[in-house]
Amino acid sequence: MKLAYIGTYPPRECGIGTFTQNLAHSMLENGKDINEIAVFAMNDHNQKYLYSPEVKLSINQEQQTDYLEAVNYINLSGADACILEHEFGIFGGQSGVYILPLLHRLNIPLITTLHTILETPSYTEKAILKEICKMSDRVVVMSVMAVRFLVEIYDVPEKKIMLIEHGVPDIHFDKQESRKEFKLNERKLLLTFGFIGRNKGIETVIKALPQIIERHPEVLYIVLGKTHPNVLRHSGEEYRNYLQVLIKMLKLNEHVLLLNEFIDENELFKYLSACDIYITPYPNEAQITSGTLSYAMGSGCAVVSTPYWHASELLAENKGRLFDFNDSDGLSQVLDELLANPKTLNDIQEKAAEYGQNLTWPKIGKKYAELVTQVLSIPKEPLPKKENAIDPLLLPQFSLAHIKRLTDDTGIIQHAKFGIPNLKEGYCLDDNARALLMVCMGYKLKKDPLALELMPVYLSYIHYMQNKDGTFRNFLSFNRNFMDEVGSEDSFGRTIWALGYLLGNAPNDAYYQMGKLVFFDAVPNFGNIKSIRGIANTMIGISHYLRTNPSDDAMKSTLHKLANILVSQYDQNHTENWNWFESLLAYDNGILPLALLHAAEILEDRNISRVAFATMDFLSEHTMKDDYLSIIGNAAWYVKDKERSMFAQQPIDAEAMVLMYHQAYVLTGNQDFLKKLFTAFMWFLGENDMRMSLYDFETKGCCDGFENYGVNRNQGAESSLAYLISHLTVLQAYKDSFQSEEFKESNTKKLVLNGLQA
The missing domain is CATH 1.50.10.10 (Glycosyltransferase)
Incomplete structure (x- = not known):
């Protein structure tokens, strides 16, 4: 069986690209009868990337004819099914509308993974997502709330929706060895990772630290991640500079480290294994999926988070702790409780680790592979082929x-x-x-x-x-x-x-x-x-x-x-x-x-x-x-x-x-x-x-x-x-x-x- 994938892909620095790569390889390694993968990678802003051999074609985000060339390639490639990784920002046109003509011309079954589902979409965003769901044989989401949104807001039949949680690499390091490598033997490590921007709420953690350090002077907070490329294009390093000024003003230079790096997964999991508490301080609830949260749970971290949608769901049943949005005082109280009670902290870490065993990519890849087999087993009546009034492939560039x-x-x-x-x-x-x-x-x-x-x-x-x-x-x-x-x-x-x-x-x-x-x-x-x-x-x-x-x-x-x-x-x-x-x-x-x-x-x-x-x-x-x-x-x-x-x-x-x-x-x-x-x-x-x-x-x-x-x-x-x-x-x-x-x-x-x- 041959599968086609559409999404961003490494070496482009993008969370969805990492997800696409992990999913494709885990399905190839753990899926029954899957023997070949073909990736169609989204390029941003005319950037060029040196892709690995499984990438058969790249699609320039704003070049409409590239989408049609890609779908022609997919239809002629012998692929049995196509898996789309959807996020509004990675496709061209208003709200990513350019992906629709590609999907419309696709002649093989389509499975779509939705990485963002908006509770209050614009009319265009809603129309596009509904069209994608209509054309998809199955729609994969990563949380229970996402299922509810699709049914209640986007009118997607529930039988078409599949809940498969975000995968996590099956990588493990010894905690003490990692702490020793990072010279953290005498420190308590708080960690946040991922692309940095004002929508991450990192200033909430920094403002909470003075109270924490009074009682726990050994605390070190590491923010691991580059500024998001879109933020960098429009605002430069304004947010990172603001954080640095805040750190200096609060005299936290010895307690906060901003690492401006996009590191590989092995290095990331070393940091996760070394950390005592992982924090996601997002400033509002509108986050239906968080890959960083899934990674932290998968590596057995004690997670402290604001109650955005995915965190409220994932940290239920005492698998973590929640604090209110933009509430530095509330965060300091939660951190103090956990740092002062090692047994409580250890209990949460054990529950997170136990839950994380269900999120490893081999298990998630197997679930996707079983879904593909299920979709292909359903007999489909051939639909009358629509004759498009316009064929943009006939247009010169x-x-x-x-x-x-x-x-x-x-x-x-x-x-x-x-x-x-x-x-x-x-x-x-x-x-x-x-x-x-x-x-x-x-x-x-x-x-x-x-x-x-x-x-x-x-x-x-x-x-x-x-x-x-x-x-x-x-x-x-x-x-x-x-x-x-x-x-x-x-x-x-x-x-x-x-x-x-x-x-x-x-x-x-x-x-x-x-x-x-x-x-x-x-x-x-x-x-x-x-x-x-x-x-x-x-x-x-x-x-x-x-x-x-x-x-x-x-x-x-x-x-x-x-x-x-x-x-x-x-x-x-x-x-x-x-x-x-x-x-x-x-x-x-x-x-x-x-x-x-x-x-x-x-x-x-x-x-x-x-x-x-x-x-x-x-x-x-x-x-x-x-x-x-x-x-x-x-x-x-x-x-x-x-x-x-x-x-x-x-x-x-x-x-x-x-x-x-x-x-x-x-x-x-x-x-x-x-x-x-x-x-x-x-x-x-x-x-x-x-x-x-x-x-x-x-x-x-x-x-x-x-x-x-x-x-x-x-x-x-x-x-x-x-x-x-x-x-x-x-x-x-x-x-x-x-x-x-x-x-x-x-x-x-x-x-x-x-x-x-x-």
């Missing part, structure tokens, strides 16, 4: 290489000769606004550091081009001379779109405040726009702003007025067989229904919804044929009652179609729109009238379109940004599609609008 090439410290160069920036053409507001939108999307969805780096370049260009009356210039020469006084209404609208998106998704306050300043300086001009595409772009920007500022009634009123202009244009121009805003289909057509779809979501107006869906269907009828997108050519467009132009087809039209179908899916939850979205996107990759790819796999840019002679090989900013915005929209749509049905149905507006569409 996301790259900002060409955008970086086009960008200098002023902004993004608007044109290129092949893949080389054409400096003679300078810069324009249109493209810098598009670029700002794209990097905001890229940073939100992929946390791309280059996107964050480029963001202020485009934002500062927009600010520089704004006139005192809030309008914008458009063109700037390479030597930074203004080329116009006031730019086009299209460029104005695209800028408002980008700024509106930034206001809802700014990565920090500085960018938000700058975006807000420019946006609201432009507001007085919203009512002056005449071009319907300028109006449409502005509406999209307002809609993004209102999603995070829904109480701005004045802006809602402005959105309604602009939407009514488009509706009025439609009423004036549509006929029985021509459901459109003008007497021709011109350029960037999808932007018009898209704007109304956004307004429909915000305003919940039936008339706006009616026109949005009618015009979207009309545009689809004339551009989506033979299962691919055929864009209206810009050479002569498509005048009513005349022949449509086939060439020149341009990427901004494909982008508008991708965005339009995504917003339609957001409103309705209708999978057909996902299929159309992906069909529209594949226009970039060769599913088009010319059957040629516009995406350049070498430069990572996108060609400017194609003419009747073939592809226009120039790769300017507009085209490359249109591709990247479309690429990110596909990834977002794919992510959306794996949220639970319950999550989709919770949006009542979707149901209303879906009814309208039907």
Whole structure:
């Protein structure tokens, strides 16, 4: 039997990685008929690790396609079952949503071990965990309370849940020999180990020590563990420095030792065997599983702990002692009692050691192996295979290489000769606004550091081009001379779109405040726009702003007025067989229904919804044929009652179609729109009238379109940004599609609008 494991794995310093390794090897050594293991290891923040041979593939946490490559590998590997180690923080996307597509495609039985179960999860956390439990054949938890949470909070059938406690290495050392090795013969050792952060409550122990030392001057408290990597990334050594200051202030330098190490299990168990009392002083109850607590029990330590969930359960029946959260005085009383009464302390140690014999990895591994055998013995009816509307494995790897090439410290160069920036053409507001939108999307969805780096370049260009009356210039020469006084209404609208998106998704306050300043300086001009595409772009920007500022009634009123202009244009121009805003289909057509779809979501107006869906269907009828997108050519467009132009087809039209179908899916939850979205996107990759790819796999840019002679090989900013915005929209749509049905149905507006569409 061959088993696949998904989780973190050594040498990555992570408690779940150690658990995965111990579990896999204990099952291999103690499980009947298990003869091969294959590990699929989670990498964090683009870190590289030198894994042992059982790791067949690594998955970069934020790289969505890695998950799909992994599941394809697992399905073809001959593995009989898969074991997932789940913790929200080790998987990519919001609350680790990227794991769902992998599990959805898995063709073998799945057993999931849950390391965290939240009592008050966010909606997304709850939806994701419920989906994982639905797709799992069995769910393993490590405490009785965890079983209750799954049943009562997550609606998991109890028959699907298996309680198997946290395993402990079967390692033992002589207590006196260990104490002698660490030169502790004359000391009483208190110990805490594990990753260090403010959620560990170590200061509670340090504050209790002065009272203890008065009566037991031989006490030494060792805190064994590195600062948690996530804490280190965001706060550095702030907490450890705070502890060191506290130790110095309380004059405890001879009684507290902070060892900043991630040690191997053999060394750890030497410390555990040498310690007199093990302490877990967590500051709140929300800890459903504690590997450090299990290790301490398994090694026969007397444990003193706050009453978090796992400790309250594990230390019952006098197997340890509890004290209240953040209660240093209470802790000092408990420690004094135990240190002053060696017999009481010894009784607790013996009970812990007796209980710990049930937690050794050989026994835990055998239980997991028996569970796998049980799952495989249950006959399963083959489920109808779901056909995914989107296949992200067809997407090239996301790259900002060409955008970086086009960008200098002023902004993004608007044109290129092949893949080389054409400096003679300078810069324009249109493209810098598009670029700002794209990097905001890229940073939100992929946390791309280059996107964050480029963001202020485009934002500062927009600010520089704004006139005192809030309008914008458009063109700037390479030597930074203004080329116009006031730019086009299209460029104005695209800028408002980008700024509106930034206001809802700014990565920090500085960018938000700058975006807000420019946006609201432009507001007085919203009512002056005449071009319907300028109006449409502005509406999209307002809609993004209102999603995070829904109480701005004045802006809602402005959105309604602009939407009514488009509706009025439609009423004036549509006929029985021509459901459109003008007497021709011109350029960037999808932007018009898209704007109304956004307004429909915000305003919940039936008339706006009616026109949005009618015009979207009309545009689809004339551009989506033979299962691919055929864009209206810009050479002569498509005048009513005349022949449509086939060439020149341009990427901004494909982008508008991708965005339009995504917003339609957001409103309705209708999978057909996902299929159309992906069909529209594949226009970039060769599913088009010319059957040629516009995406350049070498430069990572996108060609400017194609003419009747073939592809226009120039790769300017507009085209490359249109591709990247479309690429990110596909990834977002794919992510959306794996949220639970319950999550989709919770949006009542979707149901209303879906009814309208039907």
